[in-house]
Amino acid sequence: MRIALSAEHFEVLRVRLARAAGLVFDPSRKESMAYSVGERMRATGLRDVASYLVLLDDDAAERQRLLDEVTIQETHFFRNPPQVRALRTHVLPELLRHAEQHGRRLRIWSAGCSTGEEPYSIAMLLRELLPSTGGWDVKVIATDISSRALEAARAGRYGARAVQLASADDLARHFQPAPDGGHEVRPEVRQLVEFRHHNLVTAPVPFAPSERIDLVLCRNVTIYFGRDTTRALMTRLHECLRDGGYLFLGHSETLWQVSEDFRLVALGTGETAAFVYRRLDEPAAERRAVLPDRRTEDEGPPRPAPEQRVKARRAVEPAAPVGIEDVLAQARAALGAGRYAAAAELAAQASAAAPLRAEAFYLRGLALVDAGRDADALVDLRKAVYLLPEMGFAHFLLAGVLGRLGHPSAAAREYAAAADTLGLQPGDATAEELGGRSVSELAQLCRQLERRLVGDVGVG
Ligand SMILES: C[S@@+](CC[C@H](N)C(=O)[O-])C[C@H]1O[C@@H](n2cnc3c(N)ncnc32)[C@H](O)[C@@H]1O
Numbered sequence: 001m002r003i004a005l006s007a008e009h010f011e012v013l014r015v016r017l018a019r020a021a022g023l024v025f026d027p028s029r030k031e032s033m034a035y036s037v038g039e040r041m042r043a044t045g046l047r048d049v050a051s052y053l054v055l056l057d058d059d060a061a062e063r064q065r066l067l068d069e070v071t072i073q074e075t076h077f078f079r080n081p082p083q084v085r086a087l088r089t090h091v092l093p094e095l096l097r098h099a100e101q102h103g104r105r106l107r108i109w110s111a112g113c114s115t116g117e118e119p120y121s122i123a124m125l126l127r128e129l130l131p132s133t134g135g136w137d138v139k140v141i142a143t144d145i146s147s148r149a150l151e152a153a154r155a156g157r158y159g160a161r162a163v164q165l166a167s168a169d170d171l172a173r174h175f176q177p178a179p180d181g182g183h184e185v186r187p188e189v190r191q192l193v194e195f196r197h198h199n200l201v202t203a204p205v206p207f208a209p210s211e212r213i214d215l216v217l218c219r220n221v222t223i224y225f226g227r228d229t230t231r232a233l234m235t236r237l238h239e240c241l242r243d244g245g246y247l248f249l250g251h252s253e254t255l256w257q258v259s260e261d262f263r264l265v266a267l268g269t270g271e272t273a274a275f276v277y278r279r280l281d282e283p284a285a286e287r288r289a290v291l292p293d294r295r296t297e298d299e300g301p302p303r304p305a306p307e308q309r310v311k312a313r314r315a316v317e318p319a320a321p322v323g324i325e326d327v328l329a330q331a332r333a334a335l336g337a338g339r340y341a342a343a344a345e346l347a348a349q350a351s352a353a354a355p356l357r358a359e360a361f362y363l364r365g366l367a368l369v370d371a372g373r374d375a376d377a378l379v380d381l382r383k384a385v386y387l388l389p390e391m392g393f394a395h396f397l398l399a400g401v402l403g404r405l406g407h408p409s410a411a412a413r414e415y416a417a418a419a420d421t422l423g424l425q426p427g428d429a430t431a432e433e434l435g436g437r438s439v440s441e442l443a444q445l446c447r448q449l450e451r452r453l454v455g456d457v458g459v460g
Helices: 007-021 027-044 049-058 060-070 081-100 117-129 147-155 168-174 227-240 284-288 306-313 324-336 340-353 358-370 374-387 392-404 408-422 439-457
Strands: 105-111 137-144 175-177 183-185 193-197 213-218 241-249 262-267 274-279
Touching: 007 027, 007 049, 007 060, 027 049, 027 060, 049 060, 060 147, 081 105, 081 117, 081 213, 081 241, 081 262, 081 274, 105 117, 117 137, 117 168, 117 193, 137 147, 147 193, 168 175, 213 227, 227 241, 262 439, 324 340, 324 358, 340 358, 340 374, 358 374, 358 392, 374 392, 392 408, 392 439, 408 439
Parallel strands: 105 137, 105 213, 137 193, 213 241
Antiparallel strands: 175 183, 241 274, 262 274
């Protein structure tokens, strides 16, 4: 139901949702909040917002339903292919080796598990490594604030979109046909996963104080939180992880200026690595010394100052033909909804109609990266930065793609370009891609990643 939300009501709801779940609703999300409240008013038969606010005061079940409505459940199986690769080949085998020597006990926490695709994916990877869990105490604890999402998770039945990144082999091995024609997670996978309702912001971690967790996945959850909320959460996650335990965040989430309690590590074979965090009980001063801060001689000639490079190759975004903005908006919406193939197709339409529009290539690149198609994304991202050299996010994405495809020198250069160009924006600018965090934060991260690549492989 479409409703108009007054500034005053928006403020009341904004404060309540921040308190109840840490969710940040800045003015740009007012429409989205109005939609959610409208849906709840339609369901409860109430006709004005003031009455709905009274109901919220009186009725805990309605407060839960509003949370179900406003939280964003976007997820799918095997999300973030570099991380999945790292889990399959590095993290899970290592954790199982560790568990073997520590009572064959393994605890993994999927924090903000949404409708279950993430914890089930982990359980599937575990099953491949450990076909029989007899004699083992292995659990994936999956928690979320949304009761509705947890209900879907427990049902364990999914449509085609959720399994878009699953291979035919994954499908055959870990799913069985569901009565409605969808895909149902097999019992031996479900057996490893335990779902619990839990609020990451207001409740202590859902484990006994003595219980230590080997791996926490808290991906694409903190993008909806403010920095202080994220900081407090990271302290709790640090406390429940065992020394040497891993923390996986989403690809736009960073602990830069949020927590110094974890060390960023590259997993995999150097240049194709996924970047994840690890709990290490060593003093912060030593941790800071971990990243090498050196440049090698084969870096080539010094890069011109960013302003000069931008001026030299500046391609002003040309005015787009009528209709392109709509197509780009649709592509963004499809991306937001996790419909990557549709987003890529829409962005391709936009770039065909406006071949000098960098954003269209960037969006297609982003959709292809999200769909795990790095090689295809490379072409579009290169075009985007050629057309608009100051497009920092495109450089950032391109750097990741180049790294994963085995081109560390080029990746390091793109991280440098990303840092330079993001640095051109006002320091307090915020980025949607970063969940509203500051652009200078991403610029710093890019510097860090550049130095790490240069340090890892000795290239410039
Ligand atoms: C975008 S989904 C991420 C799902 C999965 N981790 C992934 O990366 O695919 C974000 C999830 O965080 C949950 N969430 C938001 N605020 C939360 C809170 N305060 N406590 C627990 N879960 C929360 C939402 O309900 C939603 O299911």
